[in-house]
Each structure stands twice: as structure tokens, then as C-alpha cells.
Amino acid sequence: MIQTVEKTRYFFHIGNNIKLRGIEKEDYTDSFYKWANDPEFNQYLSHGLKPTTKEMMGKLYEDLINKNNFLFVIVDKKTEKTIGIVGLHHPNWQIRSAEYTIHLGDKGFWGKGHGSEATDFILNYGFETLNLNKVWLGVNEANKKAVNFYKKKGFVKEGELREEIFFRNIYFSSIRMSMIKKEYENM
Numbered sequence: 001m002i003q004t005v006e007k008t009r010y011f012f013h014i015g016n017n018i019k020l021r022g023i024e025k026e027d028y029t030d031s032f033y034k035w036a037n038d039p040e041f042n043q044y045l046s047h048g049l050k051p052t053t054k055e056m057m058g059k060l061y062e063d064l065i066n067k068n069n070f071l072f073v074i075v076d077k078k079t080e081k082t083i084g085i086v087g088l089h090h091p092n093w094q095i096r097s098a099e100y101t102i103h104l105g106d107k108g109f110w111g112k113g114h115g116s117e118a119t120d121f122i123l124n125y126g127f128e129t130l131n132l133n134k135v136w137l138g139v140n141e142a143n144k145k146a147v148n149f150y151k152k153k154g155f156v157k158e159g160e161l162r163e164e165i166f167f168r169n170i171y172f173s174s175i176r177m178s179m180i181k182k183e184y185e186n187m
Contacts, residue, residue, distance in 0.1 A: 012072060013125075015117050020072040023085065027073050028061035029054045031082045035105030070098070070130070074118050076109060083109045086118040088126050088135065097134035098126060119153055127184045136178035140165050147175060154187050155179050 013020040035041050036052040064071060071087035083106035088098035100122060104115050126132045137155065139146050151157075155177040163171035 009075075011075070013121055014077070015121060017077050017112075018114050018117050018121075019075040019077050020086070020118070020121060021075065023061070023065070023071050023073050025058060025061050027082060027085075028057040031105060032085070033057045035103065038105070038107075040107065041103075041105055070125070072118075072122070074104070074114060076106075076114065081106065083114060084118070086115075086122050088122060088130070088132075091130070091132070095134070096132050097136060098130070098132055100126070100135045100137045115149070116153070123153070123179065123184060127181050133181045134178055135184075136176065138164075138174045138176055140167075141173045141175050147177075150177050153179075154183060156183070 009021055011019040011021045033052065033054050036057065067089075068091055069087060069089045070091070071085060071089075073082055074084040074086055075081065076083050084102065084104035086102045087100075089101055091098040100119075102115055102118060102122075104110055123135060126135050136158070137150065138161070139150060141147070141160070156179065158176045158178050161174040161176065164174035165172040
């Protein structure tokens with residue numbers, strides 16, 4: 001009889017509804033690969049204009065881990081299912097800023113608070129652990145749900161990159177939003 005041993009997972013953070021852990025290559029070549037090819041998931045993103053292969057996702061994983069990014073896989077605490085990714089990219093240590101990203105790829109978990117909890121963690125991590133002064137993001141103007149979510153979380157609109165995103169024969173502007181440490185501390 002062949003016995004299988006399940007891979008042990010170590011979690012960096014355990015919250016009310018989510019657990020966060022480091023990213024592994026299999027996350028990119030399995031779960032993230034599926035989401036990268038989902039038109040509904042990609043409808044507001046600047047990527048997703050062409051099919052993605054597992055090999056391409058493997059190369060993206062290698063590129064991301066070779067940079068100084070802080071990325072976490074979002075796991076649903078109840079089901080142990082990988083549902084997304086959250087993190088801080090492109091840290092600039094001179095001005096103490098980084099770009100926030102979140103992708104909830106599993107549509108069964110949209111609107112259930114997992115993204116909110118992951119965002120709360122990453123803001124705390126960025127401002128308290130990494131001592132950042134600014135966390136910023138870019139969001140497609142057409143994604144009203146995301147824009148409202150970020151406003152509710154305390155992000156402020158800084159500006160707009162006009163006609164920055166092209167999708168389905170339409171140009172969309174990218175809204176730049178940010179939160180500064182003193183704003184975070186006052187919330």
C-alpha cells in the first residue's frame with residue numbers, strides 16, 4: 001500500500017477567516033494559472049490579454065521571488081483552500097513606499113470579507129513591521145467595486161493615469177490611490 005504524505009504548510013499569519021503563507025511555485029502553476037486565464041477575473045486588470053501557460057507562470061514566480069517583494073498566499077481558514085494573493089511590491093527604501101496588490105482568484109470567496117482581512121493584515125505589516133511611510137496602488141477606473149473598497153479602507157485618490165489600460169477595445173484610466181502612515185495611525 002502506497003501512503004501519501006501531505007505537504008506541511010507553515011503560516012506567517014492566522015486571522016479570523018484567513019491564513020497567510022509564503023508563495024510556492026505550485027501556487028503559480030496551479031491556482032494562479034487558472035485565474036490568469038479567467039476572463040471574469042482579469043476584466044479590470046492590465047494583464048490577461050493573452051492566454052497564459054504553466055511555463056509562463058513558473059517564470060513569473062521565479063521573477064517575483066528574485067525581487068524584494070513581500071507576497072503572501074491567502075488561504076481560507078475553514079476549507080484550507082488557496083483563494084488568492086496579497087502583498088507589497090517594489091519597495092523603495094529611500095522614500096519608504098511600496099505598491100499594494102491583492103488578487104482573490106477564487107470567485108466563491110468574493111464579497112465574503114477575506115480580501116478585507118488580508119488588506120488589514122498587509123497594511124499593518126507594511127506600516128508597523130516594514131516601517132513604510134506610504135502604501136500605494138493602481139486600480140482600473142471601471143472597477144467601481146474595488147475603488148469603493150479601497151476608499152473604505154482609507155486609501156486616498158492621488159491622481160489618474162489617463163487611458164492607461166486597454167481591454168475589450170476600450171481605454172480605461174488607472175486611478176492611483178495611496179495611504180500614508182499617519183493616515184493609517186489615525187484610523
